[in-house]
Amino acid sequence: MVTKEDYISSDPSSWCPGCGNFSILQALKQALVELDLAPWQVVMVSGIGQAAKIPHYLRVNCFNGLHGRALPAAFGIKTVNHKLKVIAAGGDGDAYAEGGNHFIHAMRRNPDLTYLVHDNQIYGLTKGQASPTTDLGMKTGTTPSGSVDIPESPLAVAVAMNCSFVARGFAGDIPHLAGLIKQGINHKGFALIDILQPCVTFNKINTYQWYKDRVYKLDGEPGYDPSDRVKAFEKALEWGAKIPIGVIYSKERPVFEDSIFKPGDASLSRQPLNPPDFVKLLEQYL
Amino acid sequence: MVTKEDYISSDPSSWCPGCGNFSILQALKQALVELDLAPWQVVMVSGIGQAAKIPHYLRVNCFNGLHGRALPAAFGIKTVNHKLKVIAAGGDGDAYAEGGNHFIHAMRRNPDLTYLVHDNQIYGLTKGQASPTTDLGMKTGTTPSGSVDIPESPLAVAVAMNCSFVARGFAGDIPHLAGLIKQGINHKGFALIDILQPCVTFNKINTYQWYKDRVYKLDGEPGYDPSDRVKAFEKALEWGAKIPIGVIYSKERPVFEDSIFKPGDASLSRQPLNPPDFVKLLEQYL
Amino acid sequence: MFDLTIAISGPAGAGMQSISFTLAKTFTRAGYSAYIYHDLMSRIRGGNNTSIVRLKTAPVNSSKETFDLLVVLDKEAAERNRTKVKQNGFLVFDGDKIAPTGSGENLISVPLEKLALEAGKDKITINSVATGAVLALLGSKVQTECFGVVKELFASKGEEVVNNNIAAIKAGFNYVLANYREKIKLDIEPLRVVRKRFLLTGSEALGLGAIAAGVKFYAGYPMSPSTAIMEYIAARAKEYNIAFEQAEDEIAAINMAIGAGYGGVRSMTATSGGGFALMIEGVSLAGMTETPVVIVIAQRPGPATGFPTRTEQGDLNMALHAGHGDFARVILAPRNAAEAVYIMSKAFNYAEKYQIPVIVLTDQCFNDSSYTVNLADVKSEPPDRGEFFNAAGAEAYTYKRYELLGDGCISKRMLPGTENQVVYADSDEHTMEGHISEDGKFRERMTRKRLDKYIEIAKKIDKPIYYGEADPKVVFTGWGSSYGALREAADLLNEKGIPAAVLHFNMIFPLPEIQLPFDLASLDAFVCVENNVTGQFADIFEKHQRISFTKRILRYDGRPLTAEFILDNL
């Protein structure tokens, strides 16, 4: 049995005290332990940002790449190691600004990845600039008169891209978040979990309290059917007095790896190299 | 009065005979003439691809930039010349693959631009590879066993991004398309017009006939309300036996330029340089 | 011994490529060497493209400025190219359609369309009529080979199409015999072929080389002139168990490839200069994380979009300095298709052994051109994947990705998913474990670790080819695809009695330590010849070798280097 101790990392965290990232880390560890996954069976891939430091703070395989580029790296890693659990993570800037194009196209491919977006609606590591999810009117270092670009609803975009699993979590509710992460990992396909994550240093608007006052769980919503794409879209747009958390949309479809591998195939990384002789390949040009 | 002759370019076209781009060019010229815009009042900005050659084939101001980067360039041009009509154009690869991130974020800013996407569901200039809108299963140079990545619905994404004007045109119906382009240009804000454009050389599936058999005009649809975002989303997803053309979604909101200029302000490009003296700027550091 | 240049010119889509391919393949099978260069416009239909076929008894790897025989498929083709026909060359055209004027060449009017309709039963067989006419004018006895080629070419289209095309070839052939017999001066017999011989393009050779080297992951974004590599691999991905994906952009492509490299397979991408520009941050990621990856840059003339379908060697400086910070990389540039197979095997070995990004620098004139390849000339280096951590004997969770093992040592790799071990790769400056570090002393060591790989690489490195006279007066230096042109230029000088030689590189960086194989002081001209405007390699070589060229011959009109161009500019 895997325990939380197995996931202890030697690297001390560099987050601010009180940061929502700690709760996400805790929820993630809890999910991995409950799924009985050993550290070596998991790969975490991240970009750059405060959120993107997370793989260092638990013991897992880690590829901490470039700002905005977690998903393509994760895709490459997963494709050649389709038996490993691959989890990508990063901030809202990482995911939706610098990484916006990869976000869109990863959903088209539907690789079996879980993507945790620590959405603090701000650029933390660079000390407080607007992100694609920053609320209208918010003043930041780069929006001194208030942000004028309307915020992106990553969930609505995900539903529009027919992302096979779309959920929202809240760092203020660890058990619920751990449950979502488990569902995301178990989901066969690309699972987006956008996580409301208070940044105690740079976002003085969307605080723990602000979120607490608004979030409600979809799980309890009678008759909500997360496989209805149009309904899911409507739900994804809800952002104001009430903000839903839970699974917004879920619909399995073939994953990218299915187009390459048959059940039982070894990972590409585990197959012996033995390439074909060039003489054989040249035959067609005789 | 501006006439079609005013828009004749000295540059001969290099498109294939029968290409849908010719019809788009014609519709565009018709729209500009009907709007009584002189060539010098219009700037066309494009990326790279067959579609992106279009600015050369009519007489207008032109910035033919990099593959995928029409929108940022257009944003820069429009912002400093907010009195000019700025039209961006390009192919589906240009717009939704290489340019995918700019597409998303341009909609957040809502600059007063018109974006014509010549959507032939294929990469034309590079001789036939899958694009983000290529239908599932289509065989191309890079999908020899058929495309497995689900196609993007640019219209659904645009509605998800709350793009202020979202329409679909068809190169096979020039008057209708010209009308849409006029509406797009007149619309104050970012107007996406995704145009079904047969590529007679590389797309042997989505042909003129294929589209003709499927398209129907939304304009005639009783009770269709293009300001209802959820309904628009549902409509945007329609792709099969029936494909809607016309205005899918339209809702005005402040444009980016409004955050900078007051009515009557001269364009930044027309304002005299006279910068502040550095001594004045230094004062605060005394 | 013969050396013929045949050009076929017409609007894009009119079949110049198919005629040139048929001719080159026919003569390759008949025992000769062929080389086709395609002079292309960036469009799909119309305009003017020209395919230039060289046929030679000896190996040939470069194009020519003037033609022994020119086939024109429309008026524009005639107007643009007729002055390139040699004094006693032929101009083949459809006299029913166009009437080229002027003198100086032998006008060969062939009713291409009429014969196509009559004999080939379809206008589209014009190409075959033209092929037949060319074969006849060359006085060649290689029709059997030609029919074989056509049979294979059209096999998928059914027997009727095959027969129609053969009939069309015969019609073209016979028409020339009937009307222009007196003009036929040549008499080309098939040679006895001993070794296996192939005709393939540079792109095909790169793709083939990659598969033969064991590539298991390819992600890329289409861009001329690299796209054919991608399509070669896509077409064979299922058969050879390769994961292939078209990325949304070049940034995704390189990061996917690096991910797969970390994941444990041989992985690559290919692009051209503009796409590579977008990969540069990724190159530095590979440098920092020490992840193997192979990147082919098929160069075309820049800046920006430039000349998308033309050729240049203008991206060397960018490749060499791609990425912020200093770290080791290897740059290789194959001289021709045969060598490309070897170069790809080296590329993957360098990438994995030294855990670095490796760049293979080619160009349009290499990628799109077809080469006759002798099996005897094809080599490859056996795979060397570098050292791996031995997890079997190790304590749980003790692996250190960036362990400092002493000067010149490369840290051992380990695949993610190794039982009871984890691997941290980090784009930040890092500790031996791979965690983010802020330590200055440690950074110095890690920086040297990443850079000093050059020292190890330089210890065992391919030397340049030296070809020609031992006591030359003129030495041409160059790199990559220019080899054929430089050799030919040296041959021509030698024929004229001017002792000449070629010093030619395929290992571009790091450069090998060499002693010049000639006496610099006794040269009349020490010339660097490049397909770019500044002489990018010349700068690098001059610095490395601490010498100066006396002259640079630089071509930058988007057209390939040829012996004629070189000698005209000497």
Next chain:
Amino acid sequence: MFDLTIAISGPAGAGMQSISFTLAKTFTRAGYSAYIYHDLMSRIRGGNNTSIVRLKTAPVNSSKETFDLLVVLDKEAAERNRTKVKQNGFLVFDGDKIAPTGSGENLISVPLEKLALEAGKDKITINSVATGAVLALLGSKVQTECFGVVKELFASKGEEVVNNNIAAIKAGFNYVLANYREKIKLDIEPLRVVRKRFLLTGSEALGLGAIAAGVKFYAGYPMSPSTAIMEYIAARAKEYNIAFEQAEDEIAAINMAIGAGYGGVRSMTATSGGGFALMIEGVSLAGMTETPVVIVIAQRPGPATGFPTRTEQGDLNMALHAGHGDFARVILAPRNAAEAVYIMSKAFNYAEKYQIPVIVLTDQCFNDSSYTVNLADVKSEPPDRGEFFNAAGAEAYTYKRYELLGDGCISKRMLPGTENQVVYADSDEHTMEGHISEDGKFRERMTRKRLDKYIEIAKKIDKPIYYGEADPKVVFTGWGSSYGALREAADLLNEKGIPAAVLHFNMIFPLPEIQLPFDLASLDAFVCVENNVTGQFADIFEKHQRISFTKRILRYDGRPLTAEFILDNL
């Protein structure tokens, strides 16, 4: 004459920046020169950061390795830095919290927190207590200036906060006087200040210079250490009528800026090496379309993410070779904040006059550092926007964007929206009108047109600074932000009786043609000093000047060059 180094060290967020700023500003107002270097970790809270303030009678532009006075705000700060305190220096700490051990320095225990709570009524005034303690230990009579600084600093927080902080300063000051009077050896009086003097960071100076040069469009993406430039401009965009936008990524930023340049305004972006890597295709677009744009690269140590908050001069090679193909660019590197204003005015002039991308190369040690600036040292070049097409007299629709006007001439610009004229800009190779071209001869001319701008630029170009002895034995060469350190190193050598000088560049490319202002043959050491691992500038200068340095002193641990480091490594 005095030269003091005061370091304040503690966890991120604990106020080192505010203490150092208050001290530097106080002494600037009192007539001295200050320089602050921030040694930062890439985190928002915790860890260990150190702000190093230098105070000098003469101008100072560089940091030091050892401290006259160290204030530590936690235990880690003491442990990491106590060995850097000079033999007879002071270590200020809160004796109620920590007990630093060891000898060699004068331990000054001040109950920072207690005094803050008592006098400042808030723990947060610890910073002011520490400031007061430092002022006392320096024997300084500059409290009036200090109180003025504190008043302004806290003005927005209300009178109470101001008063609390002043009380806290007094408390710290008095505590030291009461307990350590005998240790105070210094006696610093305010000087009579003649000229206006300012304290500002490199980033602020760049932003200020850009606005003073008339920038009208800024698009950028945050990246340390460039972000402060962006925020400077954002904060003033409304007032100075500048269009400002945070882009979704660096590719958007550069293409927006180029669009605005084509649109007719002075336009810029700023980033660091990794972000610039993503802009490289855009740089070649500016080169090809001949669109003016200014790009600031605030360098940090690479490759990849590297050391985000530390310093290096490692991106010169990338900047110089950014972009596929060859085309002209200008690279400038300001030596200090005062010069940054001039450099920005030059940058926009070069960009517009020659219609090229201009790169301003700075680094973290320049951008984040504060400099005392004398008004007398600030200059700027008046705007030169290059030549514009005169549409008034012209026939309708006859403008040619890329008209070839003869050797060395730049085509005239025209704004889009000019009545009855249109302007075509094209990233493909193009005709004079700006339409896509396939012509080889034309390409040659356009290529030369884009490249030969170098010739024009080189005709009128800033020379390097030569500082020091006329007959030196040692010459230090360097570029950009290293000027202060190099000067100081030369001064120290001269003091020791070794004649030394500095040859220092801010015009990095193209390099000026110079005659060395010293006799190379009589030097003992001709040293290139750089903040990178290979000596990137050294390579470029050696090639340009056809000489060799005898030595390279290279620092690549992420820390800035200092006189001590240079002399230790000589």
